[in-house]
Amino acid sequence: MANRQVRVIRFIFIVVILFYGTIKLLSITSRSDLVLSMAHHGRPDDAVVAQIASEKQAKINAAKLKVSLEKALRRPSVGKDYVKANATLVTLARNNDLWGIVQSIKDVETRFNRVYKYDWVFLNDEEFNSEFMDVTRSMISGNVKFGKIPKEHWGFPDWIDQEKSSDERIRLEEENVIYGGSLSYRHMCRFESGFFFDHPLLQEYRYYWRIEPDIRLYCDINYDIIKYMEDNNKTYGWTLSLIEFEKTIPTLWNTTKDFIASHPQYLAQDNLLDFISKDDGQTYNLCHFWSNFEIADMDFWRSEIYREYFNHLDRAGGFFYERWGDAPVHSIAASLFLPKNKIHHFEDIGYYHMPFGNCPTDKATQDANNCACESDNFSWTKNSCTPRFYNVIGESRQQDGNNLR
Numbered sequence: 001m002a003n004r005q006v007r008v009i010r011f012i013f014i015v016v017i018l019f020y021g022t023i024k025l026l027s028i029t030s031r032s033d034l035v036l037s038m039a040h041h042g043r044p045d046d047a048v049v050a051q052i053a054s055e056k057q058a059k060i061n062a063a064k065l066k067v068s069l070e071k072a073l074r075r076p077s078v079g080k081d082y083v084k085a086n087a088t089l090v091t092l093a094r095n096n097d098l099w100g101i102v103q104s105i106k107d108v109e110t111r112f113n114r115v116y117k118y119d120w121v122f123l124n125d126e127e128f129n130s131e132f133m134d135v136t137r138s139m140i141s142g143n144v145k146f147g148k149i150p151k152e153h154w155g156f157p158d159w160i161d162q163e164k165s166s167d168e169r170i171r172l173e174e175e176n177v178i179y180g181g182s183l184s185y186r187h188m189c190r191f192e193s194g195f196f197f198d199h200p201l202l203q204e205y206r207y208y209w210r211i212e213p214d215i216r217l218y219c220d221i222n223y224d225i226i227k228y229m230e231d232n233n234k235t236y237g238w239t240l241s242l243i244e245f246e247k248t249i250p251t252l253w254n255t256t257k258d259f260i261a262s263h264p265q266y267l268a269q270d271n272l273l274d275f276i277s278k279d280d281g282q283t284y285n286l287c288h289f290w291s292n293f294e295i296a297d298m299d300f301w302r303s304e305i306y307r308e309y310f311n312h313l314d315r316a317g318g319f320f321y322e323r324w325g326d327a328p329v330h331s332i333a334a335s336l337f338l339p340k341n342k343i344h345h346f347e348d349i350g351y352y353h354m355p356f357g358n359c360p361t362d363k364a365t366q367d368a369n370n371c372a373c374e375s376d377n378f379s380w381t382k383n384s385c386t387p388r389f390y391n392v393i394g395e396s397r398q399q400d401g402n403n404l405r
Contacts, residue, residue, distance in 0.1 A: 084118060084226070085226045086230075087209065089210075090123070095129045098136075101213045102139065105140060109141060111219065112221040116224055117142040121144075122147070123201070125149045132146075147199055147201040159317070165317075169182070169186075177247050177323065178245060193310060193319070197298040197301040206299060207296065210295075216351070216353075218351070218373040219373070225237070225295060228344075232344070236330075237296065238291075239349050239351045240289075240351065240379065241290060241389060242287075242288070242356065242383055243288075244327070249284075253332075255312070255313060256332055256336075263308065272335035275392045287331070288332075289331045292353045340393050348365050350373050
């Protein structure tokens with residue numbers, strides 16, 4: 001009990017420091033810009049006026065968020081007899097991600113986990129330092145575990161031509177493809193695609209919620225979203241969907257079609273093929289669920305079907321010769337190998353990962369969930385695949401609520 005009280009006090013202290021630090025920085029920036037403009041021009045020009053107005057709005061949004069978080073902190077925890085899902089939150093991070101993950105923990109704990117107290121597993125390709133472990137432990141209400149990724153899951157398999165891989169990274173970087181030159185990003189995508197669910201620290205769990213550094217939750221989550229997956233027999237849950245960069249995956253779909261040709265029995269009845277293809281599977285339309293937020297049943301990733309699919313992709317070398325991401329890999333697998341009723345969109349969750357965000361479009365939901373959304377709702381824009389998802393599953397949704405201000 002004493003340790004829990006200490007954690008709560010530390011958590012509230014960090015929330016206060018982060019909030020007032022943000023307000024102070026905005027105040028200093030706004031005053032400095034105005035003084036500089038007056039010195040040069042005698043009065044602020046239109047650009048400065050617009051900037052000051054924007055910063056004023058940012059202060060208002062920050063104040064809204066502070067009030068919203070304070071309300072969330074007043075929610076009671078569930079009773080001691082509550083039965084959670086067999087699940088954990090999981091984050092892949094490095095030591096220098098600490099303050100980004102502090103932001104994520106603050107929102108996840110305040111909006112959700114302080115009520116349900118799920119465990120949280122952190123994974124790293126290096127050892128975590130004491131600062132990272134001490135700070136994160138002090139903020140998290142559930143059990144916290146830290147693990148190192150095995151070298152065989154964060155390196156080149158022996159069939160990869162490393163010189164060819166290097167040449168392709170140079171080429172993609174020269175073409176300004178995002179993360180085109182990054183080797184560590186490729187290791188991360190391969191690990192998230194095919195190995196994270198086999199890490200020893202995750203073996204005792206069935207479900208997971210993936211959390212990344214620097215995310216925001218803008219609404220309270222007033223129910224156990226992981227238990228929801230279990231109770232409703234859902235396998236994969238998501239919030240945002242978008243179009244993949246085509247240059248990163250030029251051969252992914254043909255490699256997938258080769259696998260399906262050899263294993264047609266793995267295609268699910270009533271699947272989501274039409275979500276990822278406009279021509280009955282001839283081509284890939286680049287739609288995918290953004291995997292930085294996903295809640296899923298690891299029994300699917302651990303299944304014979306998915307393991308065979310991943311191994312087929314891995315042998316093809318596209319994680320290294322191109323820049324295949326875990327998001328399209330997960331999305332294609334879920335869309336082909338699961339019935340569509342196993343895939344769930346968490347439309348009621350206010351979520352942001354730079355540069356895109358989702359906010360509930362229904363005003364009643366915004367009010368009920370104490371939302372403080374700051375960004376435009378990406379989910380119903382032309383670059384989002386969310387409208388296509390609802391068309392494919394035969395449901396309609398309100399699309400006009402471009403967020404609270």
